[in-house]
Amino acid sequence: MPVYSLFPYWTDLLIAKDMPHGIFWEVTGASPNRSLSIEWYVTRYQHEEQYFHFKVVVDEASPNVVAFEYYDVRDKGAKGTIGVQGPKNGESNAIKFYPPALTPISSSSVLIQQSKVVSRTATSI
Numbered sequence: 001m002p003v004y005s006l007f008p009y010w011t012d013l014l015i016a017k018d019m020p021h022g023i024f025w026e027v028t029g030a031s032p033n034r035s036l037s038i039e040w041y042v043t044r045y046q047h048e049e050q051y052f053h054f055k056v057v058v059d060e061a062s063p064n065v066v067a068f069e070y071y072d073v074r075d076k077g078a079k080g081t082i083g084v085q086g087p088k089n090g091e092s093n094a095i096k097f098y099p100p101a102l103t104p105i106s107s108s109s110v111l112i113q114q115s116k117v118v119s120r121t122a123t124s125i
Contacts, residue, residue, distance in 0.1 A: 004086060008056045008068045011080040012045035019043070034060040050074040 015021040025038045039055040053072040059065065068082060 004084065006056055006066060006068075007081055007083050007085070008054055009040070009052065009070075009073070009080040009082060013040070013042040013052065014045045014048070016043050016048050019048075029060075032060055036060075044074075044079065 015023070021041050021043065023038065023040050023042070025036065028035050028037070036058045037055055040052060042052050044050045044052065051072055051074055053070075055069045055071070057067040057069065059067075066084065073080075
């Protein structure tokens with residue numbers, strides 16, 4: 001397991017055959033203000049009618065902040081877990097946990113300081 005793990009939408013996802021699906025990454029900007037974006041266009045395993053489009057953004061200028069952005073999550077987060085895991089055994093912070101919270105997801109951010117998740121925010125759709 002890596003030192004940190006990010007779970008923007010942890011469930012059984014699938015890149016469906018013959019669909020415009022994929023996982024893409026991009027680095028934009030110039031040092032010291034680069035951003036890494038990893039973007040998912042996927043479906044849920046055994047539910048190919050459910051389309052998911054979300055992204056993780058990490059900014060070099062804000063090294064302790066991770067942003068999860070949700071564009072199209074068909075079940076509004078009902079079947080996935082969202083969170084981060086730290087370097088110590090059992091250290092984690094679930095922003096949203098399956099079974100679903102009362103608030104559907106749209107975007108969230110996590111602040112990590114000295115190897116600990118210290119705050120989180122989430123907004124609903």
